[in-house]
Amino acid sequence: MKRRQFLEHSAAAAAMLACFPAGLAAVARETAPGRLERRALGRTGQMLSVIGFGGIVVMNASPEEAAQRVRQAFDAGVNYFDVAPTYGNAEERLGPALAPFRKEVFLACKTAQRQAAAATAELDQSLRLLQTDHFELYQLHAVTTLDEVDAILSPGGAIEALTAARQAGKVRYLGFSAHSVEAAMALMDRFAFDAILFPFNFGTWHAGQFGAQVLAKARDQGMGLLALKAMAKGPWPKDAPRRFPKCWYEPLSEPEEARLGLRFTLSHPITSAIPPGDENLFQLAVALGKDLTPLTDAEALTLKEKALRGEPLFRYPRAA
Numbered sequence: 300m301k302r303r304q305f306l307e308h309s310a311a312a313a314a315m316l317a318c319f320p321a322g323l324a325a326v327a328r329e330t331a332p333g334r335l336e337r338r339a340l341g342r343t344g345q346m347l348s349v350i351g352f353g354g355i356v357v358m359n360a361s362p363e364e365a366a367q368r369v370r371q372a373f374d375a376g377v378n379y380f381d382v383a384p385t386y387g388n389a390e391e392r393l394g395p396a397l398a399p400f401r402k403e404v405f406l407a408c409k410t411a412q413r414q415a416a417a418a419t420a421e422l423d424q425s426l427r428l429l430q431t432d433h434f435e436l437y438q439l440h441a442v443t444t445l446d447e448v449d450a451i452l453s454p455g456g457a458i459e460a461l462t463a464a465r466q467a468g469k470v471r472y473l474g475f476s477a478h479s480v481e482a483a484m485a486l487m488d489r490f491a492f493d494a495i496l497f498p499f500n501f502g503t504w505h506a507g508q509f510g511a512q513v514l515a516k517a518r519d520q521g522m523g524l525l526a527l528k529a530m531a532k533g534p535w536p537k538d539a540p541r542r543f544p545k546c547w548y549e550p551l552s553e554p555e556e557a558r559l560g561l562r563f564t565l566s567h568p569i570t571s572a573i574p575p576g577d578e579n580l581f582q583l584a585v586a587l588g589k590d591l592t593p594l595t596d597a598e599a600l601t602l603k604e605k606a607l608r609g610e611p612l613f614r615y616p617r618a619a
Contacts, residue, residue, distance in 0.1 A: 322568075323566075323568055323593065325568060326338050326339060326568045326570075327339035327344075327346070329346055333589060334375075334376045334589065335348040335349055335350055335375060335376035335377060335585070335588050335589055336348070336349045336588075336591070337349070337376075337378070338569075338570045338571070339523075339570065340405075340493075340494060340523035340525075340570045340571075341493065341494060341517075341521050341522045341523030341524065341570070342493070342521040342522070342523075343472055343493055343494070343523055345405055345435070345472075345523075346378075347378060347379040347405055347570050347571045348376050348377045348378050348379050348571060348588075349565055349570070349571050349572065349588055349591065350377060350561075350571065350572060350573075350574065350584050350585050350588040351377065351379040351380070351381055351525070351571045351572065351573040351574075352369070352372050352377050352379065352380045352381065352573075352581070353381055353382075353386075353573045353574065353575075353576050353581070354380070354381060354382030354383065354386045354389035354390065354392075354393050354576075355386050355387075355389055355545055355575075355576025356368055356372075356576050356577075356578055356581045357369065357389055357392040357393050357396060358386050358387040358388060358389040358392065358545070358576065359387060359388065360392055360578075362392065362395060362396070365392040365393065365395070365396040366395070366396040368396070368578060368581075369393070369396040369397055369400070370396075370399075370400075371582075372581075372585065373400050373403075373404070375585050375589075376589075377585065378403065378404045378405055379404070379405045379407070379571050380393065380397060380404055380405070380406050380407065381406075381407040381408075381409075381496070381525075381573055382406075382407070382408055382409075382425075382429070383408060383409040383410075383411070383440055384409075384410070384411070384421055384424070384425060385409075385411055385440065386576075390408075390425055390428040390429055391428050393429060394428050394429040394430040394431070395430065397429070397430075398430055401430075401431060405435045405436070406429070406431065406434050406435050406436075407434060407435060407436035407437070407438060407474075407496075408422075408425045408429065408434045408436075408437055408438070409437070409438040409439070409440035409441075409476065410422060410425075410437070410438075410439065410440055410457065410460075411440040411441060412457055412460075413447055413450040413451050413456065413457050414450070414455060414456060414457060415455050415456060415457055415458075415459040415460040415463075416455075416460075417457075418457040418460035418461065419460040419463070419464070422437065422460065422464055422469065422470075426469065432469070433468060433469050433470060433471065434469070434470045434471070435470075435471050435472060436470070436471070436472045436473075436474055436493070436494055437461060437464060437465075437469075437470035437472075437473060437474070438473070438474040438475050438476055438494070438496060439451060439457060439458075439461070439474075439475035439476070439486075440475075440476055441476055441477070441478055442475055442476070442477045442478070442479075442482045442483075442486060443477065443478045443479045443482050443617075444479070444481075444482060445481060445482065445485055447482065448482055448485045448486055448489070451486075452486075452489050452490060458490060461473050472493035472494060472523075473492055473493055473494075474492050474493055474494035474495060474496060474522075474523070474525075475492060475495060475496070476495070476496035476497065476527065477495070477496075477497055477513075478498065478613065479613070479615075479617045480509055480510075480512060480513055480615040480616070480617070481615075481616065481617055483495065483497060483513045483516075484512070484513065484516060487516050487517065487520060487522070491520070492522060493522060493523060494522055494523035494524070494525060495513070495517050495522055495523070495524060495525065496525040496526075496527060496573075497510065497513055497514075497517075497524075497525070497526065497527060498510065498526070498527045498528040498531070498612065498613055499514065499524070499526040499527070499528070499529065499564050499567065499569055499572075500526075500527075500528040500529060500531050500560070500563075500564065500611075500612065501559075501560060501563040501564070501602050501603075501605075501606050502531065502532070502533055502606045502609050502610075502611040502612065503528070503531075503611040503612055503613045503614070504563075504606070505602075505603045505606035505607055505611075506606045506607050506609060506610070506611040506614075507611035507612070507613050507614040507615060508614065508615045509611065509613045509614055509615040512615070514567060514568075514569075518568060523570055524567070524568065524569040524570055525569070525570055525571050525572075525573070526564045526565075526569050526571065526572040526573065527572075527573055528548070528612060529560050529561050529563070529564035529565070529572040529573075529574070530550050530551045530557050530560045530561065530572075530574050530575055530580065530584060531548050531549070531550060531551065531560070531575075531612055532548070532549040532550060532551050532556070532560075532609070533548065533549055533609050533610045533611060533612060534548060534549065534610055534612060535547075535548065535549045536549065543575065543577045543580065544577075545575065545576040545577050546575050546576070546577060546580075548612055550575045550577070550580055552580060552583075554583060554587065557580075557583055557584065557587060558587045558591070559594075559598070559602055561584065561587055561588065561591055562591050562592065562593065562594050562598075563594060563599075563602055565591055565593075566593040566594045566599075572584075
């Protein structure tokens with residue numbers, strides 16, 4: 300990245316950090332006692348639960364377990380479900396489990412393909428496995444490098460498949476998930492996406508200088524903001540036991556720590572946070588999500604100090 304761009308992005312990050320906790324006055328919200336709050340997804344106006352259901356929750360579950368987990372989530376007020384072909388057999392499990400509620404939920408799916416033909420084939424396969432004729436949101440999955448951005452947006456790239464699918468009614472909104480600031484900023488510069496799914500996490504925000512500049516740009520463009528890794532603590536410590544096999548990072552598993560992580564993320568004008576794919580951690584997030592308040596200034600400062608003592612999952616600029 301050029302020095303001028305780096306300085307501009309750093310300035311945007313500094314501005315966002317200076318005004319934290321961010322106000323939620325500009326975000327349309329629906330609240331009810333004992334239920335998950337719902338917030339508007341950017342300019343789409345779609346109202347989504349502040350806790351989303353990641354498809355990994357049903358990966359490797361039995362059909363009966365998958366159906367039970369989806370029903371419990373729906374009954375708790377979850378109406379945002381997200382899945383991807385890379386999540387093992389999650390699509391096969393989620394499709395039948397979600398069928399009774401399909402008309403009442405917002406279903407998002409993704410493609411890791413970077414070329415149009417392969418992305419179209421993957422989209423059609425996902426529609427079949429999920430037993431639906433459309434997705435509310437279809438996303439480019441885990442874009443990380445600028446080379447990927449170029450491939451996606453070049454002639455014959457995956458963006459052609461996404462726009463064609465929107466025109467055909469197979470998808471309603473277009474978005475992407477990204478694991479680097481550089482890729483996220485470049486995608487937003489070059490295409491009018493409806494939503495972004497990004498790691499908005501207290502550790503990466505403060506210790507990694509990662510996220511604030513993305514949030515600022517996405518808000519300026521009226522995009523919907525969806526969060527990954529709100530309940531991430533950091534990389535697994537060396538030789539530490541991996542108590543949560545579905546998590547490639549160490550999650551915040553203690554209730555009060557998890558509550559702070561969720562409160563940090565949702566103190567920003569972010570619509571929804573997707574918890575880790577472990578079933579118990581997802582249930583914890585849903586329980587906590589029914590009573591989340593924005594951080595106070597004092598709590599925000601304490602959490603920043605905690606973040607600066609840890610190792611973030613992601614940093615900006617990205618290591619070569």
